[in-house]
Amino acid sequence: MIPGSFSYHRPASVADAIKLLSSLGDEARPLAGGHSLIPMMKLRLASPDHLVDLHGIAALKGIHRDGDRVSIGAMTTQHELLASDEIARSLPILHETALLIADPQVRYMGTIGGNVANGDPGNDMPALMMTLGASYRLEGPNGAREVVASEFYQGAYFTALEPGEILTSISIPVPAAGHGYAYEKLKRKIGDYATAAAAVVLTMSGGKVASCAIGLTNVHETPLLATEAARLVVGTSLDPATLKQAAAAAVAIMAPAADARGPVEYRKHVGGIMVTRALTRAAALTK
Amino acid sequence: MAKTHVTMKVNGAEVEGLVEPRTLLVHFIRENLQLTGTHIGCETTHCGACTVDLDGMSVKSCTIFAVQAEGASITTIEGVANADGTLSALQEGFRMMHGLQCGFCTPGMILRAQRLLQENPSPTEAEIRMGISGNICRCTGYQNIVKAIQYAAAKINGVQYQEAAE
Amino acid sequence: MNDMTPTREQREAKLEGMGCKRKRVEDARFTQGKGNYVDDLKLPGMLHGDFVRSPHAHARVKSINSEAAMKIPGVLAVITAETLKTVNLAWMPTLAGDVQMVLADGKVLFQNQEVAFVVATDRYAADDGINAVEVEYEPLPVVIDPFHAMDADAPVLREDLAGKTTGAHGPRKHHNHVFEWTVGDKDLTDAAFRKADVTIKEMISYHRTHPSPLETCQCVCSFDKISGELSIWGTFQAPHVIRTVVALIAKIPEQKIHVISPDVGGGFGNKVGAYPGYICAAVASIVTGKPVKWVEDRIENLTATSFARDYHMTTELAATKDGKVTGLRVHVLADHGAFDACADPSKWPAGFFNIVTGSYDIPTAHVSVDGIYTNKAPGGVAYRCSFRVTEAAYCIERGMDILAQKLGMDPAELRLKNFIKAEQFPYHSALGWEYDSGDYHTAMKKMMESVDYAGLRREQASLREAFKRGETREIMGVGVSFFTEIVGAGPSKNCDILGIAMFDSCEIRLHPTGAGIARVGSKSTGQGHETTWAQIIATEIGIPADDIKIEEGNTDTAPYGLGTYGSRSTPVAGAAIAMAARKIKAKAQMIAAWLLEVHEDDLEWDIDGFRVKGLPEKFKSMKDLCWAAYHAVPPGMEPGLEAVSYYDPPNMTYPFGAYICVMNIDVDTGVYKIRRFYALDDCGTRINPMIIEGQIHGGLTEAFAIAMGQEIRYDDAGNVVTGSFMDFFMPTAVETPHWETDFTVTPSPHHPIGAKGVGESPNVGGVPAFSNAVNDAFSFLGSTHIQMPHDFWRNWQAAKNLGALAA
Numbered sequence A: 001m002i003p004g005s006f007s008y009h010r011p012a013s014v015a016d017a018i019k020l021l022s023s024l025g026d027e028a029r030p031l032a033g034g035h036s037l038i039p040m041m042k043l044r045l046a047s048p049d050h051l052v053d054l055h056g057i058a059a060l061k062g063i064h065r066d067g068d069r070v071s072i073g074a075m076t077t078q079h080e081l082l083a084s085d086e087i088a089r090s091l092p093i094l095h096e097t098a099l100l101i102a103d104p105q106v107r108y109m110g111t112i113g114g115n116v117a118n119g120d121p122g123n124d125m126p127a128l129m130m131t132l133g134a135s136y137r138l139e140g141p142n143g144a145r146e147v148v149a150s151e152f153y154q155g156a157y158f159t160a161l162e163p164g165e166i167l168t169s170i171s172i173p174v175p176a177a178g179h180g181y182a183y184e185k186l187k188r189k190i191g192d193y194a195t196a197a198a199a200v201v202l203t204m205s206g207g208k209v210a211s212c213a214i215g216l217t218n219v220h221e222t223p224l225l226a227t228e229a230a231r232l233v234v235g236t237s238l239d240p241a242t243l244k245q246a247a248a249a250a251v252a253i254m255a256p257a258a259d260a261r262g263p264v265e266y267r268k269h270v271g272g273i274m275v276t277r278a279l280t281r282a283a284a285l286t287k
Numbered sequence B: 001m002a003k004t005h006v007t008m009k010v011n012g013a014e015v016e017g018l019v020e021p022r023t024l025l026v027h028f029i030r031e032n033l034q035l036t037g038t039h040i041g042c043e044t045t046h047c048g049a050c051t052v053d054l055d056g057m058s059v060k061s062c063t064i065f066a067v068q069a070e071g072a073s074i075t076t077i078e079g080v081a082n083a084d085g086t087l088s089a090l091q092e093g094f095r096m097m098h099g100l101q102c103g104f105c106t107p108g109m110i111l112r113a114q115r116l117l118q119e120n121p122s123p124t125e126a127e128i129r130m131g132i133s134g135n136i137c138r139c140t141g142y143q144n145i146v147k148a149i150q151y152a153a154a155k156i157n158g159v160q161y162q163e164a165a166e
Numbered sequence C: 001m002n003d004m005t006p007t008r009e010q011r012e013a014k015l016e017g018m019g020c021k022r023k024r025v026e027d028a029r030f031t032q033g034k035g036n037y038v039d040d041l042k043l044p045g046m047l048h049g050d051f052v053r054s055p056h057a058h059a060r061v062k063s064i065n066s067e068a069a070m071k072i073p074g075v076l077a078v079i080t081a082e083t084l085k086t087v088n089l090a091w092m093p094t095l096a097g098d099v100q101m102v103l104a105d106g107k108v109l110f111q112n113q114e115v116a117f118v119v120a121t122d123r124y125a126a127d128d129g130i131n132a133v134e135v136e137y138e139p140l141p142v143v144i145d146p147f148h149a150m151d152a153d154a155p156v157l158r159e160d161l162a163g164k165t166t167g168a169h170g171p172r173k174h175h176n177h178v179f180e181w182t183v184g185d186k187d188l189t190d191a192a193f194r195k196a197d198v199t200i201k202e203m204i205s206y207h208r209t210h211p212s213p214l215e216t217c218q219c220v221c222s223f224d225k226i227s228g229e230l231s232i233w234g235t236f237q238a239p240h241v242i243r244t245v246v247a248l249i250a251k252i253p254e255q256k257i258h259v260i261s262p263d264v265g266g267g268f269g270n271k272v273g274a275y276p277g278y279i280c281a282a283v284a285s286i287v288t289g290k291p292v293k294w295v296e297d298r299i300e301n302l303t304a305t306s307f308a309r310d311y312h313m314t315t316e317l318a319a320t321k322d323g324k325v326t327g328l329r330v331h332v333l334a335d336h337g338a339f340d341a342c343a344d345p346s347k348w349p350a351g352f353f354n355i356v357t358g359s360y361d362i363p364t365a366h367v368s369v370d371g372i373y374t375n376k377a378p379g380g381v382a383y384r385c386s387f388r389v390t391e392a393a394y395c396i397e398r399g400m401d402i403l404a405q406k407l408g409m410d411p412a413e414l415r416l417k418n419f420i421k422a423e424q425f426p427y428h429s430a431l432g433w434e435y436d437s438g439d440y441h442t443a444m445k446k447m448m449e450s451v452d453y454a455g456l457r458r459e460q461a462s463l464r465e466a467f468k469r470g471e472t473r474e475i476m477g478v479g480v481s482f483f484t485e486i487v488g489a490g491p492s493k494n495c496d497i498l499g500i501a502m503f504d505s506c507e508i509r510l511h512p513t514g515a516g517i518a519r520v521g522s523k524s525t526g527q528g529h530e531t532t533w534a535q536i537i538a539t540e541i542g543i544p545a546d547d548i549k550i551e552e553g554n555t556d557t558a559p560y561g562l563g564t565y566g567s568r569s570t571p572v573a574g575a576a577i578a579m580a581a582r583k584i585k586a587k588a589q590m591i592a593a594w595l596l597e598v599h600e601d602d603l604e605w606d607i608d609g610f611r612v613k614g615l616p617e618k619f620k621s622m623k624d625l626c627w628a629a630y631h632a633v634p635p636g637m638e639p640g641l642e643a644v645s646y647y648d649p650p651n652m653t654y655p656f657g658a659y660i661c662v663m664n665i666d667v668d669t670g671v672y673k674i675r676r677f678y679a680l681d682d683c684g685t686r687i688n689p690m691i692i693e694g695q696i697h698g699g700l701t702e703a704f705a706i707a708m709g710q711e712i713r714y715d716d717a718g719n720v721v722t723g724s725f726m727d728f729f730m731p732t733a734v735e736t737p738h739w740e741t742d743f744t745v746t747p748s749p750h751h752p753i754g755a756k757g758v759g760e761s762p763n764v765g766g767v768p769a770f771s772n773a774v775n776d777a778f779s780f781l782g783s784t785h786i787q788m789p790h791d792f793w794r795n796w797q798a799a800k801n802l803g804a805l806a807a
Helices: A014-027 A037-042 A078-083 A085-090 A092-098 A104-109 A112-117 A125-132 A227-233 A240-252 A264-285 B025-032 B089-096 B106-119 B125-131 B143-156 C008-015 C081-085 C123-132 C186-195 C239-250 C276-288 C298-304 C389-407 C411-418 C440-450 C453-468 C529-541 C569-596 C622-629 C689-708 C761-779 C792-801
Strands: A007-009 A028-031 A050-053 A063-066 A069-073 A135-140 A143-148 A153-155 A166-173 A180-186 A196-205 A208-217 B004-010 B013-019 B051-054 B057-060 B073-075 C047-053 C059-065 C075-079 C091-093 C099-101 C114-120 C134-139 C177-184 C198-209 C218-224 C229-234 C257-260 C292-295 C308-319 C325-335 C365-372 C474-484 C504-510 C516-520 C548-552 C603-605 C609-612 C615-621 C641-647 C656-666 C672-682 C740-743
Touching: A014 A028, A014 A050, A014 A135, A014 A166, A063 A085, A069 A085, A078 A092, A078 A104, A078 A112, A085 A092, A092 A125, A092 A180, A092 A196, A104 B057, A104 B106, A112 A125, A112 A166, A125 A166, A125 A196, A125 A208, A180 A264, A196 A264, A208 A227, A208 A240, A208 A264, A227 A240, A240 A264, A264 C792, B013 B025, B025 B051, B051 B106, B057 B106, B089 B106, B089 B143, B106 B125, B106 B143, B125 B143, B143 C689, C047 C123, C047 C276, C047 C298, C059 C114, C075 C123, C075 C276, C081 C276, C091 C239, C114 C123, C114 C276, C177 C186, C186 C308, C186 C325, C186 C365, C198 C389, C218 C276, C229 C239, C229 C276, C239 C257, C239 C276, C276 C292, C308 C389, C325 C389, C389 C411, C389 C474, C389 C761, C411 C440, C411 C474, C440 C453, C440 C474, C440 C656, C440 C672, C440 C740, C453 C474, C474 C761, C504 C529, C504 C569, C516 C529, C516 C569, C529 C548, C529 C569, C569 C603, C569 C609, C569 C615, C569 C622, C569 C641, C609 C622, C615 C622, C622 C641, C656 C761, C672 C689, C672 C761, C689 C740, C689 C761, C761 C792
Parallel strands: A007 A050, A028 A050, B004 B073, C047 C292, C229 C257, C325 C365, C516 C548, C672 C740
Antiparallel strands: A063 A069, A069 A166, A135 A143, A135 A166, A180 A196, A196 A208, B004 B013, B051 B057, B051 B073, C047 C114, C059 C134, C075 C114, C091 C099, C177 C365, C198 C308, C218 C229, C218 C292, C308 C325, C474 C656, C504 C516, C504 C641, C603 C609, C609 C615, C656 C672
């Protein structure tokens, strides 16, 4: 359980990091919190020749409110998200979700950028970012670009990141005042990835759902937006029949792998239940 | 592989060493610094036996490279006792409440609890349980660890510890 | 007497003897990071060893190429079976009478089996080395399902046993068969079943799991080429046995072997056996002349260094229609993995599984156990239990619940009806044990009153109605478990390890100033012996526990003992301590009589010294007598105050307990909530209630983990799918329930202080309580038995199979 040898780089600016990553090529990996990458390196399932540590780049830190959006630097840790009044106020679902990630020690190191960028289908933040309509700022040798979260994930550990690019910040539109939200995560124990999880953000008007987004974690090789399920609930009062239809629509797009968390059928089944529960709890939170 | 020079402050003392970039912080602490109170229990970032305090954060030192701790201020279990050599409130709490058996998880557990109490001086039982959920103990079943932390919180807050009725 | 004279209560309190919640001596160092564990040891010139392991469960090893590895800076040697053959150590004997490969000899038989041992200057280079060794494998068909291991066409696993129709425990009936062990009267049992009003039959599996102490198995071996002496620091629960085993297999004279168990970070049975890492580190040290450290990582520990349970028990009970059990019949298919490396007393291939009649007066019983080989890790250690007792307790406690269900009786009532009565002790069981003492009815009734058992059943009944009406998706289970343990192995008449009787020992030496040291043959792995052993001595001889240092684990200084496992420390070593103390006390009495100028019989013991009967002011404290022992002994008496006792127990001890678990399960997700867990234990005399309670909390937590998810599981190809703490269920403080503890005291009549041992009871009794709660929850939907572990998805599966899911 010892990583292979590598060279260590600690650039002080995004530009330097990009320069390093593009010149070192495939054998270089950016190091954020490291709590996905370092265990893989210890198992020698990853053996990069170069690690580019992003901790020295002050510009990658911080949480800012810009009008109707919240911008979060990629190297902001889960612990910092949890400590942020701005997040608690504007994006309470992000607070709720961060608290369900791993354990306290991991949350001190684990970053939101690492969580969304490495493409691990077990991570919680990607589906949440899709649900919130977040976009990622990617900076690389050819400049900067914005990619919406829903177009970022291409497969397990495959993302829209081009060689030499790093994800530098996340921009999240603040949901409407009075919105309801819930992240329902079924896991075996603290520290586990979700057996299945569902994120819901919705608004209600006159007792009916006015808008709704539903994201799904760890039930497919990428995080999913359950758009059909969300469409089905809009305009309803979330009556039992609608909830059932929505859950079925969400289950229909799930394709989890069988693992120690359970067989495929179970993971899909509880995925549907997470959707139902998240919808119900979110609706109850609307004001 | 070329070695890198690192300096950091450990338990208040400036230390330095030559390490490979891949040297894990836990090995630097245990082998270079000979501070063997920090333990290794799982190596997959689950058990928390290697927990140390790094710049105000509880971290699992098996999942961080020594080079990443350049310039950091670290506290290990060897730096927890009071300046006069007496046991800290947490160390005393673990002893008084029988919060340890084999002792292998204890250093990580105490370091984690110390940071928890600094962030939340009067945690509820549920908050304590959540707060130490990155640390596995195989011997105690946690119940007396919870009491140990409650004992320490009471002592730090200057109130009498009242054991909850069973 | 003036006001300064301490009262009797103050004198008692100062001793901190038995029954007192003495704070632990060990904690000063453990809370300050000053423990001394194996991996903390750093010797000059020390090298590190690490294993190349097999990715395959069954494969021929075509070639091992270490050229590239040897080119890595720091790598000094790559040891293979061929190297070990030159010193006749490619294979090693197991504690169970089988042999085991130290390094793969021609083939591998389980995933992560040790294939080559790389020796390097540090652990980083060693890890580089193992990744550079090239091994060519030719995969072979695997045997994973134990129920197909003895199929006629099953692959041959152990080619080394070809043609051997007899093993260490009798005839073998198939090439993958290890042994068959039977006990009890088959004809009488068959007759009881023929006559029975009611019978049940169920295949009850106790899945494969692992003790997984937080510190893995590790050692440092240091061979001195000049003196020919081998020192081994290791995580050993039984250091003296390790020394003897090393002497026997390495042919080093035993006085030249020094085995030291320093502080050990938990054992739970994992650290009883001898593993390839120890042999390879020793050989590497002999070859290089330098100390060699071997530290396994967690994945290696879980997947290669032993396992526990894996018993598949076809269980039958016969009873009258009013619920009197008349017979028990069990057949066990015991999956031993690739080598039979069970850590049982040598004559007991299935351990003490014949305690399976449990706490009940069952007139006739028959048990047969078939051990088999599969492509899984070898072992079969007693994970916090006395040799297969937890399997036996699970078997009978599930069986009783299944029988109660068939009879339409309450499971507690069925137990009360069948308990061995207090007046029947000593009780001879149908399967050959003599239960020393017990009062089961009292314990059971205390438990039922404490938790309002009747109220729980009423609540359950109303919740079931609500479930049927569709008002809730939760079901409620009440799991009762009443277990009888058999611990304290054991009497030389029936227990030995490799021919060494399973006694234990203590040597006490008191110094002139009234302090002393006691060395004991046991070895604490967290039980707090340094604290509790001194408490026994304090009560026995009136020297404060704080003035007695306890030492264990160094085979050069401690008397020979068989170590700590099977809850044997208190029953055996604890008895040796009391007996050694009594020898000291007897000598002190002679000295006191001489000093007080009276006959010994005129003296009476009074807390911390001897007093002349009827003359309270004529008193000699033990502290005074210690001084006297070194300067004023009676004529003809040797000076000094020292004693040794080797204690061969006359019988096992039989701790028991009544546990109950209350649980709700959400049928839609399978997620459970433990609402309440109450554990009443009777371990006889209680030495330190604080430590007893702590052990019960810990054992219950292990039982919770095992019953509710902790499993070493293999896929069809023989890959371990639960090989790290991600998937091997290791509960944190959040998942772990709150524990309520209680007790009764029924002292052991044959133990010097009446103590019985307690550390393993909660694991033994806890698992059936959890499993019975799950099974009880589902029973009204029509199920009779659901296999462990009861993790979320399996609970959901059970609900689904029973038609309990919403359409």
